[in-house]
Amino acid sequence: MNIADQTFPAVDSANEDRAQTIRDQLRDAIVDRRLAPGTKLSEGEVGTLFDVSRTVARAALQMLSFEGLVRTERNRGAFVANPSPEEARQVFASRRLIEPGIAIAAAGRMTPAHVAAFKAQLDEEGRFIAERGPNARRSEIKASGDFHLLLASVAGNAILQRFMEELVARSSLVIALYGRSGVSSCGHSEHMNILEALENGNSERASALMLHHIDHIEADLDLRVRGGPALRQALEF
Amino acid sequence: MNIADQTFPAVDSANEDRAQTIRDQLRDAIVDRRLAPGTKLSEGEVGTLFDVSRTVARAALQMLSFEGLVRTERNRGAFVANPSPEEARQVFASRRLIEPGIAIAAAGRMTPAHVAAFKAQLDEEGRFIAERGPNARRSEIKASGDFHLLLASVAGNAILQRFMEELVARSSLVIALYGRSGVSSCGHSEHMNILEALENGNSERASALMLHHIDHIEADLDLRVRGGPALRQALEF
């Protein structure tokens, strides 16, 4: 897969920072797996695709590299990240540490508006699971991540929210790479249980459910190294 | 305080990324309080000081803005961050969530070499506390942060380590801004207690001590808004 095969919506909200817009689009493409891990993102190509100069494209790539979604090598360029099993484990270890606390914080701040937003989110999630098709799975992974991001935004801590944005994005990459199959529908019901606990203000239960949920997601991964990591990296897969 | 009043060591390890070196130096200057919150960091000045073009200076400032140490405003430039009391609370809320878990992870991975490194670190910390002088306090804050960074590196999770780097740096800013006085010596003894628990592999105790330690640090802050935050921001203080 080459980045030139992608098409990107025009950058219309021009007033804002263009590099940020490009970063968001590339992040979506990576998380959606439209850009495969290892894909080279050359500054020139990105610039041409988004109709900006290399300067702006470079800034966007730098941002993604901070988030761990792309890896940059000096004088060689930027590549869509290809997380190792060890990195995958660290992503989930971090989530286990942070997300139960976020669930507790969110439980104490739920409003009816939040509940409605969660319901809408879970509805959409359910719809993607019902669908069966090539990009339904992508949408499903994305929607599942959005549930966790919504939770983080309710928790009301901007720093933790940013951490979660990074962790969720990296998780999506990891799931795409190492995911076995269908914990997803199971995950959907777990999301609903978590929401129920949140609605009842039962923070302890929400926290415990979240912890189990993360364990389940990770348990669905196959993190055995296959073929040796050196070869994989050498082949840029 | 103006950035031009600062002096920076020459960038000698030239082979590496120059923007990164500049970022590190600026970060040290901010954390050490040699650059006051609100100080303008113009691309041109930074470039001149480090003898690079604005392109490179800009990249360094962008990195710092990702870490939350500088705030950038479009068409206006970059300023040393001036965390609000609310931001300060969020920093410590994040640390309360993450650091006890880091302590647990670290307790299971301590080696004699790690213990020695911690002892050296605590010795240095004690030396700075003994000293009394204008920049002894700076060094003290920095050394105190280094203890937490050392702990994070022992925990062996690169992602959490990066999160902690950001949180410790922002904490240093917060302490410099809102710190009352001398919990620091008290903090030193708490560090020693934590190390003791780590040495004994008593992860539960290390975790609990860490949580209290963070509480103590935050309790020493005076987070009441003085003069109204709008005014402060308007005056760039």
Next chain:
DNA sequence: CTCGCAAAAATCGTATGCAATCTTTCCTGA
């Protein structure tokens, strides 16, 4: 046909230039 090496092409790192925006200065009129 394959291997090795040199030339060509592509890509990156960085400096610099120009237009747009913001800030400061200074002048004018009340």
Next chain:
DNA sequence: TCAGGAAAGATTGCATACGATTTTTGCGAG
């Protein structure tokens, strides 16, 4: 004297240019 506003200056956003490094291509020897 002071408010208002225009012009000058400073600074940022972005594009482009050029040397340095890497990758690819092409060619000749074995």
